[in-house]
Amino acid sequence: MRKKVFLAFLFIGFVFIGVKLGFSENKKKNNNDQLYKQVEIFSDTLAIIKNEYVTDTKTKDLIYGALKGMLASLDAHSQFMDPETYEELKADTKGKFGGLGIEITVKDGFLTVITPMEDTPAWKAGIKANDRIVKINDFITRDITLMDAVKKMRGKPGEIVNLTVLRDTEKKLLDFKITRDIIKVTDIKHVRILEKGIGYIRLSEFRENTFVELNKALGILSKQGMKVLIIDLRNNPGGLLDVAAKVTGKFLGPDKLIAYTKGRQKDQDLEFFSEAKNAKLELPLAILINEGSASGSEIVAGALQDYKRAIIIGKKSFGKGSVQTVIPLADGSALRLTTSHYFTPSGKIIQGQGVTPDILVEEQKVAEVKIGEAEVKNPDVVFDQIQNEKIIDKPLKDAFDYKADMQLMRAVDILNGIQIYKQVK
DSSP, X not given: OHHHHHHHHHHHHHHHHHTTOOOOHHHXXXXXXXXXXXXHHHHHHHHHHHHHSSSOOOHHHHHHHHHHHHHHTTOSSOEEEOHHHHHHHHHTTSSOOEEOOEEEEEETTEEEEEEEOTTSHHHHHTOOTTOEEEEETTEEOTTOOHHHHHHHHOBSTTOXXXXXXXXXXXXXXXXXXXXOEEOOOOSEEEEEEEETTEEEEEEOOBOTTHHHHHHHHHHHHHHTTOOEEEEEOTTXXXXXXXXXXXXXXXXXXXXXXXXXXXXXXXXXXXXXXXXXXXXXXXXXXXXXXXXXXXXXXXXXHHHHHHTTOSEEEESOOOOOOEEEEEEEOTTSOEEEEEEEEEEOTTSOBOTTTOOOOSEEOOOOOOOOOOOOOOOOSOHHHHHHHTTTOOOBOOOOOOOOOGGGOHHHHHHHHHHHHHHHHHHHO
């Protein structure tokens, strides 16, 4: 027993070493003394459970359970991954699998949609940013981890996944039947002139070729007589940070601070500068965002707003501005640990705050469907009610009609005003 406890103690020690707890020399001794006292409590608890719990338990299972709880107590994005989960994470970067097409997080006790990716099954079914997923098939998502949620929603293409969501803006529980598909995201779409020299580009994600495709789109619109531009970042979940920085630099010019990160360790403090040449510095610009705009799209909007280079229109963005570092451990498990936060050039934190538009514009409302109201402030109340309150929501049509889009039309009006002002001047 003592040997097992000692090994458990060593394992926890390795975890703390792997995370690189950077105590300064003059404080290290006192802090280490406190650390060892707390680890001693852990080892005592482990020994008591092994001796006294009603059934025999595996030491490894107890330690893994403790580590999962430890990481989950930090924030929604930090996670302990056992070897199997870590292997699945690495496999996610290779090959194809069926999915629904939604970015998710845990927020206020709920599994929450950051954004549905455009033209995916979830998007076509009518899932929206900030929908709270309270049930996946027959599984209630109370206390579910992000990785477990991903496992339950992805799988064989063609299979149906039933989601029950709480749409708290309407205080309604909605049921969706969504068919898994291979998720393919087109990062740039709807490249067109809307009217009177107003160019429009819908940028749905920052991927490897996004910057090249953006330059092509700008070239096409310039030939068609573009005088002003709207970039639509609504429901853009982010993607590659360096690409988001390049896109921002296209409208700022080179050597401008785009964003910076700040963590506890010096090597986590990074600055990102624009590198783009042939920048579009004279092109009047409007950026559309909403609560589905996250991460990279918030960095673009935040930087352009700070430099007063663009008018930001729409609704406040999601507020996903943290950096997760994956740290492998000796037994094949790993930590996914939040190590720093993103800030805009002026020092505004993105995590939990988002980007507030210069001009707030609500989205048009879809026809309401009557159903019993659910208390949205307490997750436990909602989970207790979901089996008795449900409704099947009809899929929404996915047609591009800019004149029916309140936020887009507000951007059109503002840019038309800018063009008139320039002519008068």
